[in-house]
Amino acid sequence: MVYENIIEVTENFSTKYCVGEGGCGTVYRDDLTSGQVVSMKKLHVSPDGDLANLKSFTSEISALTKICHHNIVLLYGYCSHQRHSFLVFEFLEGGSLGKILSTEDRVLYFDWIRRVNVVKDVANALSFMHHDCSPV
Template identity: 55%
Template sequence: MVYESIIEATEEFDAKYCVGVGGHGSVYKAQLRTGETVAVNKFKEAVEVEIASQKAFEREIHTLIRARHRNIIKLYGFCSSSRHSFLVYEFLELGSLKDILNGEERITTFDWKKRLNVIKGVAYALSYMHHECSPPIVHRDLSSKNILMDEEYEAHVSDFGTAKVLRPYSSNWTSFAGTFGYVAPELAYTMEVKEKCDVYSFGVVILEVIMGRHPGNLISSLASSASSSSSNSTASCWHLKQALDQRIPYPHGDTLGEVAFIVKMALTCLSAKPEHRPSMQQVSQEISAHRSIVIGASGDIKLEELVDPGCFPY
């Protein structure tokens, strides 16, 4: 009955109900006969992608059945028939974090308090996946497009089609997965999946939330600075004031100190060496403590002063 209701609500998956497109299919908004609105992720059916889509479909089901957390998307059910394969989720009103950051409509209301709350929510979800699920779950494709937002600006990690369960005593080597610009650098020469890969992606997401855009140039500057002893490196030119999103008022007081600490945490997560990155459990504990950094009278600080290599030598 639910299957037929979804087909009816989307008019056989008409394009006008499509609210997003992912690597393995498209997401549709469906209002059921009960009045409830759900999101339906319909997987591709073309012959050339059928095997990959089927694997992603099964992987997402198995992962979301095991992972239950307020900051992880809720899976209501799934359907696999000769006609269609799809997953049914809760519908989140504001769409993806990427949509919010790229749009001008809501950006002025996406203030520092809401942004810090989004970062905390994602940290809690990843800490749960890495440290409270047994065996641990690695997302492998954390990015702003895979973080969905409800009307309270609460973050929900989604799209587990490439997630990897780290089973003990088995190989955790796998094919490449992830979104360009968010993938940990070690995956360029090794295909071994570890939790620290998610930690790096989380660092990118933090900076994207704080800057209002993907931090590609800043990450490149930090990487070149780490490999250079010169004080004239490009990273030394970056200041907190220029890095923060200019579309909303500059933070002050305790909020500025907390934003600066979050940036410091992001830079630690982006360490080129996985062993120098904190675990997500450490990150969530630090964030929960509402730590802040004292900023001088100028209200600014160089980002290189926030870089603390070897802070978490685990």
């Protein structure tokens, strides 16, 4: 993927493609011209133009390029550009856990069995990252 193509498909990271926001960046849903759907986490930029989370950005790239586990999202690529830096991930349908728990009709579907399964999956992924995964 080329930087200009990413900017084009997101319409310069238009809010209409935004699916979530966190402490380090904003996540967008992107339908690429190839037909593939991906999510992109664009890092926040500080007022002086420097990446506020550069260390977090490089650490996430480093970790995710060395990890392959069914409970950890796939990193397809990244871009470090002077205007925008972002990570490109596989798109997971359903949105964030926070969005599910804060939407009345969706939280009713997310029963306790599903919640326990999510906790187990997160625990398994964290255990894998901390105990079973050896850096390349």
